[in-house]
Amino acid sequence: MVSFKYLSALASAAPALAAFGVTTSGNNLVVDSGNSNGFSVTVSKSDCSINSIKFRGAEYQYKSQTSHIASGLGSSNVQSTVLDNKYIKITCTTKSGDFDLTHYYVVQNGQSMVYMATDTKSQPAIGELRYITRLDRSQLPNEIPFGEASNTSGGSAVEGSDVFNVNGQTRSKFYSSQRFIDNDVWCFQSSAKDVHACMVTHASRSYEKSSGGPFFRDINSNNNGDFSALTFYMNSGHAKTEEFRQGFHGPYALSFSRSGVPKAQDIDMSFFKDLSIPNYTADSSRGRVSGTATGVQSGFQGVVHWFNKDFQYWAYTSSNGAFTSPFMVPGTYTQVLYQGELKVASKSVSVSAGSTASSSVAADSDITTGKHTSVFRIGDWDGQPKGFLNAANQLRMHPSDKRMASWGPLTYTVGSSSAGDFPMAIFKAVNNPVTIKFNLPSAISTQATLRIGTTLAFASGRPQVTVGSFKKAFDAPVKIDSRGVTRGAYRGFGEVYDALIPAGTLKAGTNTITIEVISGSSGADFLSPNFIFDAVELFH
Structure with missing residues (x-):
């Protein structure tokens, strides 16, 4: 009614x-x-x-x-x-x-x-x-x-x-x-x-x-x-x-x-x-899942997602992490916890008709729970380009729109630049590469990791990292055969790339990192190979 x-x-x-x-x-x-x-x-x-x-x-x-x-x-x-x-x-x-x-x-x-x-x-x-x-x-x-x-x-x-x-x-x-x-x-x-x-x-x-x-x-x-x-x-x-x-x-x-x-x-x-409609499953023939999500960092919305090959469901977590699923068709599901849109935990849960399964979940992703010393982080680990240059407009206009800020190529300086100075996406024919400059009080004597989180790639675009004489190129991501960023999409498979920088590469004083998009494919302007950033972090 x-x-x-x-x-x-x-x-x-x-x-x-x-x-x-x-x-x-x-x-x-x-x-x-x-x-x-x-x-x-x-x-x-x-x-x-x-x-x-x-x-x-x-x-x-x-x-x-x-x-x-x-x-x-x-x-x-x-x-x-x-x-x-x-x-x-x-x-x-x-x-x-x-x-x-x-x-x-x-x-x-x-x-x-x-x-x-x-x-x-x-x-x-x-x-x-x-x-x-x-x-x-x-x-x-x-x-x-x-x-x-x-x-x-x-x-x-x-x-x-x-x-x-x-x-x-x-x-x-x-x-x-x-x-x-x-x-x-x-x-x-x-x-x-x-x-x-x-x-x-x-x-x-x-x-x-x-x-x-x-x-x-x-x-x-x-x-x-x-x-x-x-x-x-x-x-x-x-x-x-x-x-x-x-x-x-x-x-x-x-x-x-x-x-x-x-x-x-x-x-x-x-x-x-x-209504006597075949294949409609009433709530009385369904079950639910409830529990508490922990480990989602302060300031981020938690989301719980259940899926199998036949069905999918989701729910927001409350301020204390509690959640209850919608009524679900009985079966075994993968239960995923997201920090924003970043996957941070996964487990299995079985749902039975007429009952509520208890299935709490704790974040265990190394991205958000790993113990390391962070040198810098650009953006937030939330599975979105939120906060980056042009991200606020990308859902509602084309990257070429005059209301967009200049895409660059841009240089981001740690300590003086803000997330809004870093491009949400890098296009092979438009703003390639993006440069990061930062100062170190002393050399890093151990292996360091530059972690590049992405949300969506087009035309097999993926990063290549250069730090001094060190260079790391990554394999092509799983291909999504569809335009993305130009049509207001930013979410794909969310590949995360770790470039392992050899000990001694990062020196005392000024250091420069370049991230460029590489691909065997080509294209003009914003249809050239590209990928969208989630966050970039250097740690050891």
Whole structure:
């Protein structure tokens, strides 16, 4: 039951209301929720696409294209069922050379919302596993929460067919992304700010069959000049780090409201247990994990992540490290603790239906718990480029954007420079190398380690370190076949490179370290081989 209130229309402006129910009109099913504001959706009986969304008498569906899974199912067996005069369930079954899935639409009596779920047997052969709602941009032009960052209307291409220049600013649909762990509501808003159309998810449950973990991010919204697109991505190849999962994706929902942006926690989707939907697992058939996380350094948020080949879940830790998982499908899981986004511990835990497993976890990564003498550290060990030059802008604009600071090449001087003077990324054709200068009161007579933490690499970019006559080049990282930093991504496999500097190399007085990106590949400008920094530390 939705607990946030939908505003009633003024009597003088109220739309004509239809009774709750589903009717056939030509080759379409017209579903009316009986909502006081007037809400109906029309679903094609031939391909499961939505071709009309009406709210308060206005049409919000984009006229030239429909709303659907992937790039459209082509054909589907579409059936409707009314359950206890409470729910209308539309079941779309598709089995072809391109798709093997069942998609569900559910409308609840009295609400202005379409609940959805997508049960896949395999990854779509064409398109991506997403639901895209195409809305009339003249009715709903404004994106929430990130505003114009992903409004590409009227733009000229900067990179590929997905990054554009609009009035001197770079914009992309990719710049609408949020981390899955935080991604629960995103919307389009009318110019008068009195109507909101929003995608709503539960930020762990809705993603349990997706891939990538709590910090993965994907496209949410895009006013592209033709229509306003609200998308829920379940699986894609955008900076993909994990094999796709198949099965019951969701539930998720498309909400229309006159009372502002809804809160995900106010929307209860547990009624899916009453809909006789195969492969939906109710909370009563699930278990949980609770415990305490220790060893996360002060000032960093702890995150616990559970995953196996079939499911994934996550939860934040409280200020004292306590955590409780979402309801999880029974099975054995890898349990990972993160400091920010940096993996600092891992163990196994088994989950049983109807019970809560106790599984506390302590950080044991050498990166954060190792005993050594630090000469300097640039940045924080948190699995993110946070605090580095241009990191604050990278999620919402292209590296070439005029709002970015100069990328360099730059020199960082220990003791006088700040983290904001160190580039978040190093590009082979732009700012190669980065130079670090520092003073030592005396030579280091033992072996020293220069540890370079990275978060994402492109085109096999990895570091090469030079300290005086010492030089160390590293092997290529695991390749991610996707653009990253230019599309607002910073998270990949998080390779950490340790350059072991021989005793006596670091002298008393001024020392210089250069870090350059190397690769057998090439590319122009910001599509040249590159990697993103997490932190750089010299210790012995």
